[in-house]
Amino acid sequence: MTTLNLIGAGRVGRTLATLWARHGVFEIQDVLASRLASAREACTAMGAGTAVGSLQAMRPADVWMVAVQDARIAEVARALAATQASGATRPIVFHCSGAQNAGSLQPLANLGWRTASAHCILSFTQVEAAVQQFAGTACALEGDATVCAVLEPAFQTIGGQCFRVAGEDKVLYHAAAVFATNFLPVLQSVAEAAWTRTGVPTHLLPQLRANLLRNAVDNITRLGPAGALTGPAARGDVAAIERQAAVVQAWDAPSGEAYQALSALALRLAGH
Numbered sequence: 001m002t003t004l005n006l007i008g009a010g011r012v013g014r015t016l017a018t019l020w021a022r023h024g025v026f027e028i029q030d031v032l033a034s035r036l037a038s039a040r041e042a043c044t045a046m047g048a049g050t051a052v053g054s055l056q057a058m059r060p061a062d063v064w065m066v067a068v069q070d071a072r073i074a075e076v077a078r079a080l081a082a083t084q085a086s087g088a089t090r091p092i093v094f095h096c097s098g099a100q101n102a103g104s105l106q107p108l109a110n111l112g113w114r115t116a117s118a119h120c121i122l123s124f125t126q127v128e129a130a131v132q133q134f135a136g137t138a139c140a141l142e143g144d145a146t147v148c149a150v151l152e153p154a155f156q157t158i159g160g161q162c163f164r165v166a167g168e169d170k171v172l173y174h175a176a177a178v179f180a181t182n183f184l185p186v187l188q189s190v191a192e193a194a195w196t197r198t199g200v201p202t203h204l205l206p207q208l209r210a211n212l213l214r215n216a217v218d219n220i221t222r223l224g225p226a227g228a229l230t231g232p233a234a235r236g237d238v239a240a241i242e243r244q245a246a247v248v249q250a251w252d253a254p255s256g257e258a259y260q261a262l263s264a265l266a267l268r269l270a271g272h
Contacts, residue, residue: 001027005061009033009042011124012096013067019158021048030058055083064093073104081107098174101167102143116143135159190255233266
């Protein structure tokens with residue numbers, strides 16, 4: 001079976017390694033984390049892999065997954081390259097960042113390793129939940145075509161829906177995911193702060209949160225973004241938008257700026 005080494009035992013790495021081990025896609029070999037105890041805990045939870053304490057202790061593998069924080073990918077690539085030597089074999093190495101492309105692994109490419117990136121559009125809040133939710137997840141592949149040809153069936157086996165993204169488009173691609181997921185909690189927080197400021201009872205906030213978000217998601221899913229749009233922007237009521245923008249700006253300047261920017265986008269979506 002194809003062997004896989006895992007560097008970084010966080011939620012993304014553990015989710016993918018767990019799924020691949022369960023489906024017999026890869027033999028999870030060595031697992032390295034920031035602490036040996038964390039690597040051991042990950043191996044126990046995954047039911048696969050051997051915890052190691054350093055890059056030097058990791059055995060050769062067919063595939064290497066770098067699942068560390070974005071800011072550490074280049075550093076890990078340099079450190080891993082320093083432990084390796086050029087040879088006839090050309091291992092595969094990929095990272096899991098949405099915003100960075102395979103160029104972050106250049107020190108390993110210089111040794112002849114084949115490099116790529118693979119990003120899954122899923123909120124990895126908890127490993128077991130992500131494992132259960134993974135089927136149907138969109139997975140963006142970028143980099144060496146021979147690597148993508150290996151990764152695509154590996155992701156498809158665990159339920160991923162793969163597509164290719166050009167390296168130069170990774171930042172915009174990831175920004176889209178931020179718009180789709182990361183900003184929603186921020187907007188909800190602003191709404192609840194404004195409701196609280198105006199006297200809405202605190203005990204009603206969970207109900208408002210659940211009902212409005214559920215209805216919004218249902219409408220977007222059923223009608224698409226434009227069809228689900230409501231409020232003054234959908235009606236083209238620019239005067240109402242301006243009044244509200246002024247009030248929000250007076251209450252909280254960053255929220256006021258966000259209200260104006262989002263209203264402009266909403267008017268464009270509505271065709272006004």
